[in-house]
Structure formats: structure tokens, C-alpha cells
């Protein structure tokens with residue numbers, strides 16, 4: 283951690299927002315998205331940090347309900363103030379109320395859900411995994427046929443565009459969702475709500491780039507910012523912009539434990 287931000291976080295934990303991505307950062311990447319459980323040591327360290335930092339937040343592409351299930355955060359001591367902003371910020375859960383704020387499913391997503399299986403079948407891709415997240419639909423190729431993703435990328439973008447949706451590419455996944463919110467908006471809103479004097483964000487994938495940009499903007503306005511990349515052989519887009527590059531979720535867990543030990 284750059285010395286000045288580290289010193290500031292330790293001296294002023296209440297003024298610190300710690301926001302983390304879920305998949306690839308808190309959870310190891312696995313073939314089946316329903317089995318990507320959060321790293322136990324990270325969850326334990328976050329619970330310790332939740333008692334001292336101004337705000338701990340999970341900012342994820344996952345639906346809130348799934349992040350809660352895979353993270354095991356609900357009802358755990360230390361997470362009384364935790365917030366989870368899912369679907370890039372379109373869904374919000376706050377531990378203080380246990381309420382989930384979630385918009386209605388957009389009509390184009392319902393149309394996509396109907397059309398996509400046949401559309402994939404026609405392109406010889408009927409065997410990929412379709413993840414219906416309510417507000418978004420993702421097409422996964424991990425553990426199935428990674429080479430298909432490049433082939434499908436442009437046709438899926440065209441399909442999404444025709445429905446007024448945007449494409450969110452990721453690690454062996456292409457997601458289609460409604461435009462209007464990203465992780466950068468989420469980080470800005472959480473930092474503003476806290477009046478954060480320090481912001482730490484950790485992520486691993488392309489969907490985290492807007493959050494990196496938000497922290498870079500906050501830095502320019504005088505907020506202390508720390509960017510952490512949970513690195514992988516699959517995605518290097520965050521490396522050059524990160525202050526700290528960690529070797530995946532195990533190293534993220536080590537780092538969180540070391541930070542928690544400071545208090």
C-alpha cells in the first residue's frame with residue numbers, strides 16, 4: 283500500500299471506504315458460477331474491518347441475493363454496516379435494514395431470455411451456459427468451450443444493441459444488461475455518502491475499470507485512493523493502473539488480514 287494512504291487509513295479508519303468486487307477478487311474463479319463461494323479468510327478479515335472502517339462494500343456484477351448466498355455475509359458479526367451493491371449498482375442491499383432495493387426486470391431482458399437459447403442453438407453454441415440474473419443475462423463458456431466467446435462477441439453485441447442493451451464483457455463471459463449504471467457510479471455514490479477521505483477498491487476484471495476510474499477521479503479531488511488488482515493470467519487490463527497487484531483471491535485474503543491486523 284502506498285505509505286501515505288496506508289497511514290491515512292490506519293489513522294482515520296472511520297473516513298475509509300473499502301469496496302471490493304466479488305468474483306475473481308473475493309472468490310476464486312470456478313466453472314460453475316453458482317459454486318463461487320467467497321474466500322473464508324477474506325470474509326473473516328472483512329468482518330474485522332467492518333467493525334473499524336467507515337464503510338465496507340461489495341460492488342459486484344452479481345445479483346445481491348447471490349452475493350449474499352455465496353459470501354455468507356448476512357447476520358455475521360462485523361457486517362452490521364455492510365452494503366452490497368449488485369448488478370453493477372442497480373440492486374442495493376444494506377445490512378442495517380436487510381432490505382434489497384431492486385428494479386423491475388427490463389422488458390428487453392425478458393425478450394432476450396426468450397430468444398437467446400434458440401439464437402445460440404442456431405450458431406452451434408447451444409451448449410454454453412446461460413446465467414439469467416434477472417436484470418441481465420450472461421453467456422458463459424468457462425469449462426465448456428472458451429474459443430466460442432470470441433466468435434460470439436460481436437453477434438451478441440449486435441443482438442444486445444438491437445434490444446437497447448449494452449454488453450459487459452468479462453472473464454469467459456459476455457453479459458447483456460440495461461445501460462445506465464456501472465461500478466464507477468457505485469464507488470462515487472458510496473464515497474460521497476460516507477464523506478470518504480480514503481477509498482480502497484479491489485477488482486480483477488473489465489467491469490471493474492469504471493471503479494478504477496472513479497478512484498482516480500476521487501484522487502484528483504483530494505481523496506486518498508488505493509487501487510488493488512487481483513491478478514490473473516486471463517485479464518491484465520487493471521495491472522498498469524493498480525497501486526498493488528496481488529496474485530488472485532488467496533493473496534487478496536492475505537492482504538485483507540494484514541490490514542485488519544493494523545487495528
Ligand SMILES: O=P(O)(O)OC[C@H]1O[C@H](O[C@H]2O[C@H](CO)[C@@H](O)[C@H](O)[C@H]2O)[C@H](O)[C@@H](O)[C@@H]1O
Nearest residue numbers: 304305311312313315318342343424453454455
Ligand atoms: O463483478 P464481479 O463480482 O466480478 O462479477 C462479474 C461476473 O462474475 C461471474 O462470472 C465470473 O465468475 C464465474 C465463477 O467463478 C466464472 O465461471 C466466470 O467465468 C467469470 O466470468 C458471474 O457469473 C457473472 O454474472 C458476473 O457478472
